[in-house]
Amino acid sequence: MNRNVGGIDRILRAVVGIALIALAATGTVGMWGYIGVVPLVTAALGWCPAYLPFGIKTCKTS
Numbered sequence: 001m002n003r004n005v006g007g008i009d010r011i012l013r014a015v016v017g018i019a020l021i022a023l024a025a026t027g028t029v030g031m032w033g034y035i036g037v038v039p040l041v042t043a044a045l046g047w048c049p050a051y052l053p054f055g056i057k058t059c060k061t062s
Contacts, residue, residue, distance in 0.1 A: 003046040006058035013043035 005013070017040030024033025042048045051057065 001045070001047045003059050004051045004057045005042060005046050005048050006060065009058040010043040010046060013039040017041075017043065 017036040017038070020029070020033045020036025021040070022033075023029040024031060024036065046059070
């Protein structure tokens with residue numbers, strides 16, 4: 001697994017993931033909000049499997 005998620009992308013993913021989980025925990029968006037775990041994990045790993053088929057890399061190192 002080579003990194004393909006850059007710094008700003010990782011920060012945005014983490015913020016969106018935490019926001020979705022918080023909204024789900026408070027009952028605002030229902031159980032679907034726990035899908036926020038996905039961007040949170042991809043931010044933590046620095047690797048997104050959805051980027052692979054398209055050859056997208058938002059990080060500077062390969």
